Amino acid sequence: MLTIGVIVFAIYMTLLMAISVVAARHQRTSEDFWVAGRRFGIGLLVIAEMASVLHGGSVQGGVALAARFGGVAILPFISFAVASLIVVRFFAKKLRMMAGFTLPDYMGARFEGTFIRGYSAVIVGISSVLYMIAQIRVMGFLLERLLGIPFIAAMGLGTGIFVIFVTLGGLLAVVWTDIFLFGLMWAGLFAILPAVHSAVGGLSTVLDRADQVAPGWTSVRGTAWSWTYLVSWWLVWVVGYSTRITMITKVFAAKDTRVARVSLPITDALFMIFLLYGNLYLGAAARVLVWPQVSSAPDQAFPALVTFVSQLAGTPWLGAIAITGVVSAAIATADSLLLMSGAAIAHDMLRKCYYEPHGIVKDERFYLRASRITIVIVGIVSFVCAIATPDLILNIVSYAVALVGVAFFFPMLFGMGSPYVSRRAATWSSVAGSIVGVIWTIPHLAYSAWARQHAPWILDIHPVVPGLVAALIPMLRRSTRIEMSPTALKLFFPERAAGTPAMRT
Amino acid sequence: MRILGLPLPSFFVLIVVPAIIVAYQFYYCWQVYTGRRD
Numbered sequence: 001m002l003t004i005g006v007i008v009f010a011i012y013m014t015l016l017m018a019i020s021v022v023a024a025r026h027q028r029t030s031e032d033f034w035v036a037g038r039r040f041g042i043g044l045l046v047i048a049e050m051a052s053v054l055h056g057g058s059v060q061g062g063v064a065l066a067a068r069f070g071g072v073a074i075l076p077f078i079s080f081a082v083a084s085l086i087v088v089r090f091f092a093k094k095l096r097m098m099a100g101f102t103l104p105d106y107m108g109a110r111f112e113g114t115f116i117r118g119y120s121a122v123i124v125g126i127s128s129v130l131y132m133i134a135q136i137r138v139m140g141f142l143l144e145r146l147l148g149i150p151f152i153a154a155m156g157l158g159t160g161i162f163v164i165f166v167t168l169g170g171l172l173a174v175v176w177t178d179i180f181l182f183g184l185m186w187a188g189l190f191a192i193l194p195a196v197h198s199a200v201g202g203l204s205t206v207l208d209r210a211d212q213v214a215p216g217w218t219s220v221r222g223t224a225w226s227w228t229y230l231v232s233w234w235l236v237w238v239v240g241y242s243t244r245i246t247m248i249t250k251v252f253a254a255k256d257t258r259v260a261r262v263s264l265p266i267t268d269a270l271f272m273i274f275l276l277y278g279n280l281y282l283g284a285a286a287r288v289l290v291w292p293q294v295s296s297a298p299d300q301a302f303p304a305l306v307t308f309v310s311q312l313a314g315t316p317w318l319g320a321i322a323i324t325g326v327v328s329a330a331i332a333t334a335d336s337l338l339l340m341s342g343a344a345i346a347h348d349m350l351r352k353c354y355y356e357p358h359g360i361v362k363d364e365r366f367y368l369r370a371s372r373i374t375i376v377i378v379g380i381v382s383f384v385c386a387i388a389t390p391d392l393i394l395n396i397v398s399y400a401v402a403l404v405g406v407a408f409f410f411p412m413l414f415g416m417g418s419p420y421v422s423r424r425a426a427t428w429s430s431v432a433g434s435i436v437g438v439i440w441t442i443p444h445l446a447y448s449a450w451a452r453q454h455a456p457w458i459l460d461i462h463p464v465v466p467g468l469v470a471a472l473i474p475m476l477r478r479s480t481r482i483e484m485s486p487t488a489l490k491l492f493f494p495e496r497a498a499g500t501p502a503m504r505t
Numbered sequence: 506m507r508i509l510g511l512p513l514p515s516f517f518v519l520i521v522v523p524a525i526i527v528a529y530q531f532y533y534c535w536q537v538y539t540g541r542r543d
Contacts, residue, residue: 207510
């Protein structure tokens with residue numbers, strides 16, 4: 001498979017770079033770089049959202065987690081559906097109306113404070129690094145298998161690809177290549193379907209077999225999770241999916257508020273159909289066929305499954321194409337993340353928190369250069385952290401989405417629902433939620449052995465639960481008057497903008 | 506009893522409930538798309 005892997009990968013990278021270089025020529029302003037000029041129709045937006053939501057870990061980490069804990073337990077479809085409903089009903093229209101670039105843009109525009117904008121940018125930066133760690137580890141596992149190079153070198157190569165690609169072309173390049181990556185991702189994964197089917201049978205058969213080798217595999221709680229952890233897991237994905245930075249950015253790129261909303265349920269439905277195959281079916285197949293080889297390193301489950309079935313079918317090139325498909329998913333998501341972190345530092349921190357408030361004028365090229373430097377730094381930091389992170393890929397992703405969720409969920413939900421939510425309440429909510437969430441994550445990531453022995457209940461509750469409780473408390477105290485400026489009120493609550501007696505001037 | 510290889514509670518949690526919520530989203534978006542809702 002190695003020679004074929006190198007050939008497939010070389011063709012693939014050549015095509016990607018060609019698209020990126022062409023897209024770079026169309027890059028003139030920050031608006032082009034971060035939101036592709038806000039020109040997306042429904043079709044393009046669905047593809048861009050799917051490509052950013054379906055990260056490398058969706059398949060690589062999803063198969064690992066499903067094989068280990070059970071296919072139904074790890075798939076929080078109820079959460080995805082509820083979260084998508086929240087975005088469609090409450091977030092999408094107002095976010096698109098404000099025409100920002102990032103989530104910190106929303107926090108800054110709605111609550112009109114430099115601190116809350118800067119703090120939000122820091123949260124986005126940290127979350128991006130966590131998320132990037134997962135994508136880099138995915139690339140490490142896959143390129144190690146595809147090219148036959150050591151794991152660390154494979155992660156380094158993956159990081160290099162992410163960084164070079166985004167710094168060249170921005171969102172326009174990301175979206176053009178998303179279409180290419182999107183097609184390749186689906187083609188790659190479905191290419192191995194006949195081989196997997198002949199090895200383990202159809203869905204009903206493989207689920208029965210998974211239940212036989214791992215009793216409870218198809219139950220709601222899976223093989224090992226408690227109800228507490230399951231409910232926590234669902235909660236993680238409700239707040240995480242509804243505040244998912246990679247997806248929210250795409251809402252900003254929609255050509256109008258209607259397109260921003262209509263694209264979301266289509267994305268949501270396709271995403272879930274994809275995961276039924278990519279996680280439930282392939283996870284069960286991995287549990288049945290390769291689990292004894294990978295039980296000590298479950299993140300190897302997908303590459304091991306692909307190698308096993310393609311060798312069984314006598315078609316090693318299929319394995320190379322399938323692995324390249326997941327590489328595509330990782331690149332598509334990592335690119336969106338790097339763009340986010342670049343925008344968080346260059347646009348939110350430097351421009352909106354420092355230069356513009358101090359009356360310092362910098363041209364577009366300066367901010368584009370700053371965002372490109374940020375992207376390189378985030379890539380390097382993530383790579384270094386990825387070397388030292390042993391946790392499962394999808395767990396790392398869950399901490400990343402949880403951090404953003406606890407920081408932004410209530411300020412978004414309440415802040416877009418009522419003009420009475422004050423800057424003070426939103427700031428406390430964001431700060432308290434994220435600090436409590438981070439503190440609770442530490443034993444999960446760094447002291448899990450100690451916690452398992454002395455306080456297992458800490459590991460039984462995902463950090464998102466205490467984080468959300470802490471974030472909710474400041475929101476419960478409602479202000480008696482509207483503290484928004486007329487400009488912000490007109491932007492977010494146009495129906496109330498005229499004739500509000502207690503408006504701040 | 507199993508449907509698509511899933512026990513009944515799992516089938517409801519994984520397929521039926523999410524499908525109902527997504528169907529409502531499509532209904533809502535159809536109204537937005539056709540201009541019946543702002």
